[in-house]
Amino acid sequence: MTLVLSEKCNFSCPYCPQRKGKNTLTIEDIAAFLDFLQPRLARTVRLGFYGGEPLLSLPLVEKTVAYAEKKYKTTFRFALTTNGSLLQKEHILFFREQRFTLGLSYDGMAQKDRDAGSVGAVESALENLLRLYPAGYMVNSVFTPRTVPLLAASIGALLKRGHQRLRFALDTCVPWRRADLAALKDQLDRVAALCLEPRRKTRGNPLENFASKEKKGVFACFAGRDRLALLPDRTVWGCDRFHTLFGRDPANPDYARYCFGTIEEFMSKSAKALAAEAANYAELRQDYFFSEKKELCSLCDDLENCSVCPAQAALATRTLAVIPSWTCRIRRITRAAATRFT
Numbered sequence: 001m002t003l004v005l006s007e008k009c010n011f012s013c014p015y016c017p018q019r020k021g022k023n024t025l026t027i028e029d030i031a032a033f034l035d036f037l038q039p040r041l042a043r044t045v046r047l048g049f050y051g052g053e054p055l056l057s058l059p060l061v062e063k064t065v066a067y068a069e070k071k072y073k074t075t076f077r078f079a080l081t082t083n084g085s086l087l088q089k090e091h092i093l094f095f096r097e098q099r100f101t102l103g104l105s106y107d108g109m110a111q112k113d114r115d116a117g118s119v120g121a122v123e124s125a126l127e128n129l130l131r132l133y134p135a136g137y138m139v140n141s142v143f144t145p146r147t148v149p150l151l152a153a154s155i156g157a158l159l160k161r162g163h164q165r166l167r168f169a170l171d172t173c174v175p176w177r178r179a180d181l182a183a184l185k186d187q188l189d190r191v192a193a194l195c196l197e198p199r200r201k202t203r204g205n206p207l208e209n210f211a212s213k214e215k216k217g218v219f220a221c222f223a224g225r226d227r228l229a230l231l232p233d234r235t236v237w238g239c240d241r242f243h244t245l246f247g248r249d250p251a252n253p254d255y256a257r258y259c260f261g262t263i264e265e266f267m268s269k270s271a272k273a274l275a276a277e278a279a280n281y282a283e284l285r286q287d288y289f290f291s292e293k294k295e296l297c298s299l300c301d302d303l304e305n306c307s308v309c310p311a312q313a314a315l316a317t318r319t320l321a322v323i324p325s326w327t328c329r330i331r332r333i334t335r336a337a338a339t340r341f342t
Helices: 028-038 054-071 089-097 108-132 148-160 177-203 238-247 251-259 263-268 271-282 310-317 325-341
Strands: 002-004 044-050 075-082 101-105 138-141 167-170 235-237 259-262
Touching: 002 177, 002 238, 028 054, 028 263, 044 054, 044 148, 054 075, 054 089, 089 101, 089 108, 089 263, 101 108, 108 138, 108 148, 138 148, 148 167, 148 177, 235 263, 238 259, 238 310, 251 271, 259 263
Parallel strands: 002 044, 044 075, 075 101, 101 138, 138 167
Antiparallel strands: 235 259
């Protein structure tokens, strides 16, 4: 389950598709949501806190953790994603005590292009995490076509400082041209070489993108069935990305198709009605997708090795499950680099 606590953020990242606003959840909203779902929860549930910037709503995080642990027998595995600029030592100690999995968004040498004034604060937070909670966090770095030449150096610097769980993400909402893709291939070749030494020493893999995936199969979106998200405007979705895509346009037919309604509407619907809406998400399978050039994914030789978020792809193409051509090329380049590494 995802709780998007607020639309407020102290950053204005150029690649972020979320819009800022004033909407904020309350503990009453979250308690009602959890109480309704409690009979339907698995024994272990991952509960993620997102934003905006969730540390702007830290008291709400603390209240939610206390409420969930006091009232339910369900085992919650808490997670939180932050830009790190507000992360202090006392916060880290709280997250360590509650066994949170933390995701810290830091773009390495491209951070100054994202928010120049944040570099010192985020690097200080990284040092504190490394010292106080080394097993509890992962660093995620986002690169655009303009900043991708900084990818290898950024990963190398993080490895040199001792950070052991890393991930890079690429902004696929904008076009990647041939020169950008060539630069990406070169950078990933360098990253694969950088990651070999840590693997030899620890037999581990510091880069999540290069994790070995032995199982093959056709990707299906789990939103709306195994996942739910509560948004700051008090609406319920199968995944927060669908709100990013459709949430500002209630007149869009896909809004009604993928939104379960407000908390009250969600709780008042029959099991049959909820199942019918969840079935819309079940149709989002990789073999049903196609490229912007109308090439069917089901005909691709690499179908069983591929998984593309349909909502993420639609941020570029504006049509759900239509994948931009550069996303396919990026995934092939990334998989080739991962194969060389493994």
